[in-house]
Amino acid sequence: MSGTPALEAFRSFFLDTYEARTPEIERTDRIPDDLLKQVAELGAYRLTVPVEYGGFGLEMLDYLPYLEVAAMSSGSGRLLVHHTNGLWRPIAWFGNDEQRQLIPRIAAGAVVPAFALTEKTGGTGRDLHSRAVRDGASWKLSGEKHLITFADRGDWFILVVATDDRRAKDSLTAFLIPRGTPGFEIDTSQSMMGCHGTGHAFLRYHDMEVPDGQRLGEVGQGLEVALSFLDYSRVSLSNSMVGIAQRALNEAVAFAQRRVTFGQPIASRQAVQGHIAEMHADVNAGRLLVRHAAQRFQKGEPYTAEASTAKLFCLNMVGRVTDRALRVHGGYGYTTDAPIERIYRDARSFWFEEGTAEIQQLVVARAVLRAG
Numbered sequence: 584m585s586g587t588p589a590l591e592a593f594r595s596f597f598l599d600t601y602e603a604r605t606p607e608i609e610r611t612d613r614i615p616d617d618l619l620k621q622v623a624e625l626g627a628y629r630l631t632v633p634v635e636y637g638g639f640g641l642e643m644l645d646y647l648p649y650l651e652v653a654a655m656s657s658g659s660g661r662l663l664v665h666h667t668n669g670l671w672r673p674i675a676w677f678g679n680d681e682q683r684q685l686i687p688r689i690a691a692g693a694v695v696p697a698f699a700l701t702e703k704t705g706g707t708g709r710d711l712h713s714r715a716v717r718d719g720a721s722w723k724l725s726g727e728k729h730l731i732t733f734a735d736r737g738d739w740f741i742l743v744v745a746t747d748d749r750r751a752k753d754s755l756t757a758f759l760i761p762r763g764t765p766g767f768e769i770d771t772s773q774s775m776m777g778c779h780g781t782g783h784a785f786l787r788y789h790d791m792e793v794p795d796g797q798r799l800g801e802v803g804q805g806l807e808v809a810l811s812f813l814d815y816s817r818v819s820l821s822n823s824m825v826g827i828a829q830r831a832l833n834e835a836v837a838f839a840q841r842r843v844t845f846g847q848p849i850a851s852r853q854a855v856q857g858h859i860a861e862m863h864a865d866v867n868a869g870r871l872l873v874r875h876a877a878q879r880f881q882k883g884e885p886y887t888a889e890a891s892t893a894k895l896f897c898l899n900m901v902g903r904v905t906d907r908a909l910r911v912h913g914g915y916g917y918t919t920d921a922p923i924e925r926i927y928r929d930a931r932s933f934w935f936e937e938g939t940a941e942i943q944q945l946v947v948a949r950a951v952l953r954a955g
């Protein structure tokens with residue numbers, strides 16, 4: 584649709600402008616405000632948002648190349664794009680009229696959403712320790728969350744908590760909470776191995792009063808809210824892994840061509856060519872699995888198993904590719920001067936984001952066993 588940035592402009596922004604600022608982001612663990620403004624002006628937050636909410640309404644197959652390019656830049660660059668282009672969905676699907684008014688502001692980059700499910704003290708899902716107790720026309724929420732992406736800047740938080748003591752699947756409920764709510768503490772002291780600048784934080788709330796109108800979806804629909812965008816997100820994350828793996832391969836190729844040992848560029852050595860060929864095969868296999876899942880989604884076919892298959896493969900693929908790329912760089916790759924050092928750390932976050940490899944194995948195995 585009109586106004587959609589050209590892929591080339593997107594590529595040059597993320598691989599030149601954004602990339603040039605990554606040392607600063609690594610050093611300060613914060614994305615500079617002027618860079619965030621440029622990301623918003625580029626239209627990066629609008630890509631998948633429906634046209635009626637002020638977005639470009641890109642279909643999944645059209646969106647994925649943009650995300651792949653952002654993922655080639657850095658963990659923070661790709662998380663900016665992935666995060667916002669995913670989080671409008673539960674608000675659009677479960678929100679009331681007032682809550683949905685946030686979506687155009689999210690698309691413009693004027694409002695930062697955050698999604699808070701994971702807890703340090705309680706397992707994810709039905710084991711959550713956070714509680715909401717009804718108090719007339721309001722609720723009192725108590726508990727804590729951790730690892731919450733962009734909580735440092737978050738304006739509105741989708742908070743998933745338990746609404747009764749049964750700890751059963753249907754006891755979870757989601758709320759949409761504005762920053763600044765009395766009793767809502769955002770503690771940004773959590774620091775991460777990689778993906779610097781993405782403002783992960785602990786959230787704490789004790790007897791925090793939340794009007795019933797801030798509920799997102801029905802009472803007991805919290806797990807549905809949390810899972811509603813998960814399949815789409817698994818494809819999107821897999822695609823991000825393809826982007827970062829492609830970048831690792833590109834770095835390895837460039838290094839292998841310029842590094843001379845025993846009078847020859849290491850790219851001429853069969854052992855190094857083996858690494859390059861394996862990386863190339865891995866990245867392309869991942870890209871095809873992602874495309875296969877996206878095609879099924881776009882045709883309206885079931886794609887849960889395909890999304891988890893892509894994610895399971897890509898999780899292992901991005902580990903293998905970044906390992907090989909680091910090895911090709913020799914000791915230089917282990918220094919913070921080498922982009923591969925950051926890429927290697929950034930890539931390790933995928934093991935955990937939005938569900939681990941073990942959980943993908945469960946989904947895939949279940950589908951395979953069902954099919955006999």
Ligand SMILES: Cc1cc2nc3c(=O)[nH]c(=O)nc-3n(C[C@H](O)[C@H](O)[C@H](O)COP(=O)(O)OP(=O)(O)OC[C@H]3O[C@@H](n4cnc5c(N)ncnc54)[C@H](O)[C@@H]3O)c2cc1C
Nearest residue numbers: 698699700701707730731732932935936937938939941942
């Ligand atoms: C960079 C990053 C960003 C994140 N952003 C957010 C965010 O914005 N919002 C948010 O809510 N969370 C976020 N998370 C948290 C992330 O979603 C969780 O870390 C992830 O879902 C795993 O949950 P957990 O850490 O509680 O691990 P656990 O559930 O404690 O799992 C620990 C280990 O046990 C395995 N395991 C657990 N249950 C089973 C089972 N039933 N069968 C087999 N194996 C099992 C897991 O696979 C894992 O290996 C983020 C994490 C990272 C690293």
